[in-house]
Amino acid sequence: MPVVRSVSLTGISAPSITRIGHSIWSYASRSGSAPIARIVPAAAKNATATGITPAAVAPIATHQRLGAARQGLGHAVAVDARMLGHVRHAFDRGVTHFDLANNYGPPNGSAELNFGRVLKEDFADLRQEIVISSKAGWDMWPGPYGQGGGSRKYLLASLDQSLERMGLDYVDIFYFHRYDPDTPLEETIGALDRIVRSGRALYAGISSYDLKQTERAAAIARDLGTPLLIHQPRYNMLDRWIEDGLIDTCEQEGMGIICFSPLAQGILTDKYLRGVPAQSRAGMGAVSLRPEQINDATRAAVAALNEVAKDRDQTLAQMALSWILRESRITSVLVGASSVPQLDSDIDALGATPFTDDERVRIESVLADHIF
Numbered sequence: 378m379p380v381v382r383s384v385s386l387t388g389i390s391a392p393s394i395t396r397i398g399h400s401i402w403s404y405a406s407r408s409g410s411a412p413i414a415r416i417v418p419a420a421a422k423n424a425t426a427t428g429i430t431p432a433a434v435a436p437i438a439t440h441q442r443l444g445a446a447r448q449g450l451g452h453a454v455a456v457d458a459r460m461l462g463h464v465r466h467a468f469d470r471g472v473t474h475f476d477l478a479n480n481y482g483p484p485n486g487s488a489e490l491n492f493g494r495v496l497k498e499d500f501a502d503l504r505q506e507i508v509i510s511s512k513a514g515w516d517m518w519p520g521p522y523g524q525g526g527g528s529r530k531y532l533l534a535s536l537d538q539s540l541e542r543m544g545l546d547y548v549d550i551f552y553f554h555r556y557d558p559d560t561p562l563e564e565t566i567g568a569l570d571r572i573v574r575s576g577r578a579l580y581a582g583i584s585s586y587d588l589k590q591t592e593r594a595a596a597i598a599r600d601l602g603t604p605l606l607i608h609q610p611r612y613n614m615l616d617r618w619i620e621d622g623l624i625d626t627c628e629q630e631g632m633g634i635i636c637f638s639p640l641a642q643g644i645l646t647d648k649y650l651r652g653v654p655a656q657s658r659a660g661m662g663a664v665s666l667r668p669e670q671i672n673d674a675t676r677a678a679v680a681a682l683n684e685v686a687k688d689r690d691q692t693l694a695q696m697a698l699s700w701i702l703r704e705s706r707i708t709s710v711l712v713g714a715s716s717v718p719q720l721d722s723d724i725d726a727l728g729a730t731p732f733t734d735d736e737r738v739r740i741e742s743v744l745a746d747h748i749f
Contacts, residue, residue, distance in 0.1 A: 477511045478552075479515075510548060511539045513554055525557075532565070536577050552583060599630075606633065610623065634706065636701055636711065647693055650680055682696070691726065695729065
């Protein structure tokens with residue numbers, strides 16, 4: 378089965394595709410941003426995006442590039458026409474992977490609940506055409522056993538609740554959402570093994586584990602007979618920590634990599650070139666992006682990157698996605714799309730020409746002294 382690069386989106390809930398080893402393909406998406414994924418054979422059915430994250434696929438030669446996108450469903454009580462329109466459009470463009478988590482919202486659980494409604498109302502006969510991922514690891518419900526972490530009790534209970542919210546018997550991929558230093562890694566990975574063997578998930582993955590944590594987790598999972606399928610770390614032009622060994626380790630372990638935050642919370646777009654808009658994520662005081670992070674040095678670097686993007690006939694956001702996918706061992710990228718035009722723009726990044734040597738030098742020159 379040939380493999381081609383692809384992009385994934387995240388927002389409502391969209392998918393991305395990953396090839397592990399020689400035979401396994403996986404898809405992922407989440408809410409709020411959009412991912413990029415590897416490509417699927419041209420015969421593959423286009424996928425869909427919903428609620429929390431929609432994903433999309435763009436045709437490349439005789440292949441289709443898969444992507445996943447995520448959109449926050451938040452407090453939605455009913456599946457509205459606008460959300461369904463986004464989902465259908467993503468599906469029509471080839472989205473097949475939906476990436477969610479137990480705590481996506483707000484409130485916690487609402488993303489999965491709304492995704493389940495979309496699935497039931499509009500995609501009930503397409504379960505075998507899509508890949509659905511979910512995660513657990515952060516605070517979820519009141520009480521001593523709902524405060525997150527990697528315990529067997531929390532992970533199994535949380536996944537059972539996720540399946541109930543979505544009206545599913547199983548998810549395709551279940552991730553542990555973050556490393557938990559207070560729970561033995563053997564217990565956490567053992568819980569993932571139990572989840573797969575019980576039929577609640579087809580594959581297991583991890584998110585935000587550093588190099589040493591990943592090596593240990595992979596070894597435990599391999600010994601248990603349920604090797605980890607995929608790793609979801611943060612990675613973008615301004616945050617390149619996974620280049621220091623994690624990419625190599627994932628390749629050695631046969632794990633795919635699907636990156637979140639490819640646009641650095643919006644910094645790698647034209648949004649902050651002229652300051653911090655009041656209605657932007659930084660302007661509204663988001664914990665994940667503070668105004669002081671967008672200083673003169675950052676704006677200068679982004680402006681220089683924007684010039685490279687213009688010369689490539691791309692937006693800065695498109696180039697940032699293309700840049701991540703320059704690395705053949707990156708399976709997919711999660712990106713967020715709040716509108717159909719934004720979704721289409723992210724997907725169109727898949728059709729970009731490869732970077733020239735001159736473009737690579739220009740980009741590396743800009744990034745050399747920048748630490749985000």
